[in-house]
Amino acid sequence: MSTQLDLECRQVVKSFGKFTAVDNVSLEIPQGSFFSILGPSGCGKTTLLRMLAGFIEPTTGDIRIKDKSMLGVPPNKRPANMVFQHLALFPMMNVAENIAYGLKRRKIGQAEIDRKVADVLERVSLPDAGEKRIEQLSGGQRQRIAIARSLVLEPALLLLDEPLGALDLKLREHMKVELKQLQHEVGTTFVYITHDQSEALVMSDNVAVMNEGRFEQVGTPQDLYYNPSTAFVAGFVGDANRWEGRIESLEGGQAMVALEEGGVIATSFAPGTSFSAGETVDLFVRPEAIVIERSKAAQEKARLSGGKNTLSGVVQNLLFDGANSRALVRDQATGHEVMVSLPQTGAFSDLKSGEALVLSWDVEKTRAFKATKAASQGIAA
Amino acid sequence: MSSVSTLSGTAEQERKVPVIKLGTFLLMLPLLLWLFLLIILPHVDLLMVSLREKLGYREYAFSFQNYIEFFTEPLYWNTFVRTAVMSIIATVITLVVGFPISYYIAKVLKGKKRSLLFMMCLIPFWVSELVRTFGWMILLRESGVISSFLQWAGVVDGPVEMLYNDASLMVGLVYTSMLFMVVPLVSVLDTLDDSLIEAGYDLGGNTFNILREIVIPHAMPGIASGCIVVFMLTLGNYLTPTLLGGKDGLWFTEQIYNQFITRFNWESGSAFGFLLLILSSAIVFVGLKLSRQTLADTVK
Numbered sequence: 001m002s003t004q005l006d007l008e009c010r011q012v013v014k015s016f017g018k019f020t021a022v023d024n025v026s027l028e029i030p031q032g033s034f035f036s037i038l039g040p041s042g043c044g045k046t047t048l049l050r051m052l053a054g055f056i057e058p059t060t061g062d063i064r065i066k067d068k069s070m071l072g073v074p075p076n077k078r079p080a081n082m083v084f085q086h087l088a089l090f091p092m093m094n095v096a097e098n099i100a101y102g103l104k105r106r107k108i109g110q111a112e113i114d115r116k117v118a119d120v121l122e123r124v125s126l127p128d129a130g131e132k133r134i135e136q137l138s139g140g141q142r143q144r145i146a147i148a149r150s151l152v153l154e155p156a157l158l159l160l161d162e163p164l165g166a167l168d169l170k171l172r173e174h175m176k177v178e179l180k181q182l183q184h185e186v187g188t189t190f191v192y193i194t195h196d197q198s199e200a201l202v203m204s205d206n207v208a209v210m211n212e213g214r215f216e217q218v219g220t221p222q223d224l225y226y227n228p229s230t231a232f233v234a235g236f237v238g239d240a241n242r243w244e245g246r247i248e249s250l251e252g253g254q255a256m257v258a259l260e261e262g263g264v265i266a267t268s269f270a271p272g273t274s275f276s277a278g279e280t281v282d283l284f285v286r287p288e289a290i291v292i293e294r295s296k297a298a299q300e301k302a303r304l305s306g307g308k309n310t311l312s313g314v315v316q317n318l319l320f321d322g323a324n325s326r327a328l329v330r331d332q333a334t335g336h337e338v339m340v341s342l343p344q345t346g347a348f349s350d351l352k353s354g355e356a357l358v359l360s361w362d363v364e365k366t367r368a369f370k371a372t373k374a375a376s377q378g379i380a381a
Numbered sequence: 382m383s384s385v386s387t388l389s390g391t392a393e394q395e396r397k398v399p400v401i402k403l404g405t406f407l408l409m410l411p412l413l414l415w416l417f418l419l420i421i422l423p424h425v426d427l428l429m430v431s432l433r434e435k436l437g438y439r440e441y442a443f444s445f446q447n448y449i450e451f452f453t454e455p456l457y458w459n460t461f462v463r464t465a466v467m468s469i470i471a472t473v474i475t476l477v478v479g480f481p482i483s484y485y486i487a488k489v490l491k492g493k494k495r496s497l498l499f500m501m502c503l504i505p506f507w508v509s510e511l512v513r514t515f516g517w518m519i520l521l522r523e524s525g526v527i528s529s530f531l532q533w534a535g536v537v538d539g540p541v542e543m544l545y546n547d548a549s550l551m552v553g554l555v556y557t558s559m560l561f562m563v564v565p566l567v568s569v570l571d572t573l574d575d576s577l578i579e580a581g582y583d584l585g586g587n588t589f590n591i592l593r594e595i596v597i598p599h600a601m602p603g604i605a606s607g608c609i610v611v612f613m614l615t616l617g618n619y620l621t622p623t624l625l626g627g628k629d630g631l632w633f634t635e636q637i638y639n640q641f642i643t644r645f646n647w648e649s650g651s652a653f654g655f656l657l658l659i660l661s662s663a664i665v666f667v668g669l670k671l672s673r674q675t676l677a678d679t680v681k
Contacts, residue, residue, distance in 0.1 A: 053583055075582045088580035092598035101594070102584035153584065 005067065006031045006156050006189040007052070012061035014047055021047040022058070023213035029191065029206075034183050036200035037193045039210035040236070045193040048210075049159050052191065053082045066156050076105075080157040081150035085165060087142055089134045095121075095145055096130035102153045120152040124182070140171050147179075151186060160192040164199060176202050197237050201225065209233045231369035234284040241290075241338050243283040244371060250277055254363055257283060261334040265309050267366040280371040287326055288341040289365035292348065293358045310360040313338065315353050329357055424658075431651035447652035457636060457653070464633040465660060467547070468615040471554040475562045475611050476604065478555065483566035484596070488575070502563050505556075514553060514624045521549050521625075545627025553625040554615050561614060562607040569603025570596075605672055606679035609665050616661050633657055 007029040014022040021044045029035045037045045050056045052063060054075035063070045065079055081102070090098050096117050103113045121127050124144040129137065137145065143163060150158055164172045164179075180203045183190045194200050200207045201221040208218040209232070217224060217233045228234035235242060243265065245257040255275060257265050267283055269275060313329040316337060325342040340359060342348045434444035451457045486498050505513060520526050521543040528541045543549055573596065581591035597604070622632035637657070640650030669676060 055579060055582075075579070076585045076587060082580070082583045084576045084580055086574070086576060088574065088576040090577060090580070090595055092595070101581070101586070105585035105587075105590065149584065 004031045005029065006033075006065065007035075007191065008062075008064040008067070009048075009052075010062040010064070012048070012051065012058045012063060014044075014051060014056060015059050020213050022051070024061075025210075025213075025215055027208060027215070027218065029189055032187045032189055033205040034180065034190045034192065034203055036204040036207045037191070037210055038197055038200040038207050038237070039193075039195065041195055043210045044213040045195075045210050046161065049082070049161055049191065049193050052157065053080055053159055054078045079155050080159055081153055081155040082159040082161060083146050083150055083163045085161045085163065087146040087163065089142060089146055089149070091134050093134075094130070095126075095132050095134065095137070098134070098145060099149045099152050102149065106153075116152055120148045123151070123186070124148045139167050140175060143167070143175060144178075147182070151188065154188075156189065158188050158190050160190060162194050162196075164194075164196075172199075179203060201237070209236060211236070228284075228367065231282045231284070231371075234282075234367055234369060238286060239339065240284040240286055243336065245281060245283060247275055247277050247279050247281060247368075250275065255368065257281060257368065259283075259334060259336070261336050263311075263331065263334040263336070265366060266363045267368045268364045269368055275368065275370070281368045282371050284367045284369070285338075285361060285365060287339045290338070290340045290359050290361045292327075292329075292340055292342075293360070294348075294355065308360045308362055309366065310358060311338065312356065312358050315351060315355045315357060318351060318353060327351060327357075329359060427651045427654055430647055431655050433648060435648060447649045448656075450649060451652060451656060456631075460631040460633050460636055461656065461660070463631060464616060465664060467551070467554075467632075468612055469664070471551055471558065471615045472608050472612045474551065475555050475558045476608060479559055479562035479566060479607070480600075480604075482559075483563050483570055486563070487567045487570035488573070488578075499567070502560055506560055510557060510620055513557070514621055517549070517553050517556070517625060518544060521552075544625060545630065547626070547630070550622055550626040550630050553621040554618065557618065557621055558611040558614055561610045565603040565607040565610070566600060569600050573599045601672060601674060602678040605669060605674040608668065609679060612665065612668075613661055616657065 005028050007027070009025055009027045012022055012025045013020065023044070025048060027035075037048065039045045047056060051058050052065075052070075054070065054073060054077075057071070070078055090101065093101070099117045099120060100113050103116060108116075117130065118127070121129060124147065126141060126144055126148075129141065129145065134142065134145075146163065147158075147160075164175050167175060176199055179190075183203075192200070192203065201224075204221055206218065207221055207224055209216045209224060211232050217229045219227075224233055224237045228237060234240055243257075243259050243261075245259040245265065248256045248258050248264065253268050255267055255269070255277075257267055259265060265283060267281075275281065311329075311331045311333070313331045315327050316330045317328040319326040319328065323344050327340050327342060327348075329338045329340055330336070331338060338359060340357075342351065431447055432443060432445070433441040434446045436442055451461075482498075482502070486495055486502075490498060518525070522528070523540045523542045523544070525543075527543065528537075531537045531541060532539070577595055577599075578591060581595050586594070617634060619632070619634040619638065622630050623635060626632065633653070634657075637650050637653045640646045640653060669679075
């Protein structure tokens with residue numbers, strides 16, 4: 001084995017009575033990577049993390065940290081430390097005492113403890129915070145102290161349980177970048193669980209998308225975004241327009257799909273999937289994959305060019321959000337609403353409700369999956 | 382609609398300012414009357430009575446004689462110290478017994494079981510203290526349940542008297558005080574976030590140092606208020622020491638009772654009452670200083 005595995009889960013199952021919270025999860029995390037587990041609330045990700053920390057024992061399966069089985073090892077003996085959702089800083093101690101808590105349990109000399117505490121405070125850029133009370137710190141500072149308290153123990157694994165959830169938006173964006181940089185500097189393996197896809201995509205080397213206790217797909221953020229392998233992943237990671245339809249004809253790697261509301265869309269298939277005519281499928285198109293045009297000439301051109309789906313519609317609503325602006329366009333033929341991204345060049349900054357637009361997108365940008373209930377859940381979440 | 386009602390609301394409020402003040406006063410009145418008539422007035426009178434000496438029929442003079450008598454008579458002295466020490470011991474035992482129970486109720490049990498156990502702590506207090514104490518007497522006396530059982534089991538040959546000693550007195554005092562320790566402890570432990578305990582384990586702590594460094598510091602206000610209430614109740618208890626402690630179970634409240642009722646010596650009784658008040662305040666003050674708590678913390 002060329003790279004050492006910091007964490008390995010082998011067919012881990014956890015059931016509570018009849019309910020299976022974690023269902024046959026296997027994963028391998030190489031040393032020094034940032035691994036996220038992304039899923040809607042109730043998907044079992046917290047149960048999985050608590051099993052890694054040692055608060056819950058798996059029903060079956062094995063958890064190995066640094067190639068040592070952790071079954072039966074209590075949380076205070078595991079080389080894994082956790083940053084809790086609400087941080088769980090000890091309010092009865094000051095910042096330095098909080099950080100020193102774990103070190104004191106290891107019977108390290110006071111001088112050594114002081115040096116390590118000062119080091120780690122420096123590392124999280126709060127060198128003078130040692131004497132402060134916890135309630136004197138801001139949200140972002142508490143965040144950093146909670147991470148420092150775990151990092152000072154030099155664990156093999158740092159487990160993070162949605163620690164950014166309680167922060168306001170601006171600070172959360174800032175902490176995302178900071179957390180990724182910190183992980184890069186210290187080189188500790190981070191296991192991060194979240195329901196926020198943006199957090200997972202921005203920070204992680206690898207992301208596992210979890211749903212109903214199972215891993216739907218494990219891959220790099222780019223992989224998950226551009227090549228989702230299940231309908232759930234396509235719906236949950238990033239935004240997507242979703243249609244349901246039935247395959248009318250198949251030809252090469254492409255198919256014509258008749259939508260329930262009427263209209264036909266050409267679609268491609270993900271590699272390794274096979275469909276037959278007459279099957280019901282879910283179609284996904286990302287809002288930014290759709291090109292919008294409004295001049296007469298462009299409309300003509302779009303209609304004529306081959307290999308594209310085209311629709312003409314009327315702008316229903318403008319959702320202005322700076323560089324992330326969108327428009328909700330109602331398809332004239334079918335009445336279906338389509339979400340499209342406005343180009344960041346500002347070419348459509350004067351777009352108004354009620355304007356007619358022509359939408360077009362490449363056939364390859366349409367993804368088809370066998371229709372499942374999970375897909376609609378993904379969208380709803 | 383809403384703006385209209387808000388406007389009229391503020392106008393009304395402005396007009397009602399003195400009315401509200403009167404209302405607040407009326408609401409406070411029972412408390413103020415209670416404090417004044419039953420606490421302040423009797424104590425002022427007590428102080429005045431304690432500082433006079435009876436010279437003859439309806440003839441009194443200002444004097445410290447009653448206090449001097451207390452300090453020169455060893456029986457009074459010894460009873461005074463004994464009452465204080467026994468009360469402190471009873472408070473400590475109540476805390477040691479009550480803390481695990483409270484922890485179990487607040488942190489381990491959930492839902493129905495939790496309410497059930499809490500109720501079980503509460504139900505004995507539906508019965509009057511007198512009946513509860515007689516319950517202990519039925520168990521512990523020479524011809525009582527435990528003595529009979531031991532004889533039946535062949536452990537002892539004759540009847541055993543377990544009543545009228547310091548141990549039975551202590552059992553009664555702890556039993557009487559338990560609820561007043563459990564209630565503040567449960568409520569303070571309820572506010573301890575479970576994730577703090579988990580974080581303690583996660584960072585390498587064991588049960589003992591999590592208890593010492595996280596649970597107890599958090600529970601300190603509850604411990605302090607529970608201890609104050611239990612200590613005061615024990616120190617001022619009359620029934621339990623009289624019934625379970627017997628003739629040798631000297632308790633300072635009995636001395637006060639004797640002065641007032643048996644000896645008709647109101648002057649001396651008042652002085653003893655005042656000394657008890659000073660003693661309890663002093664011990665609570667020292668206790669708070671030692672545990673680094675403030676009185677305000679304990680009533681939070």
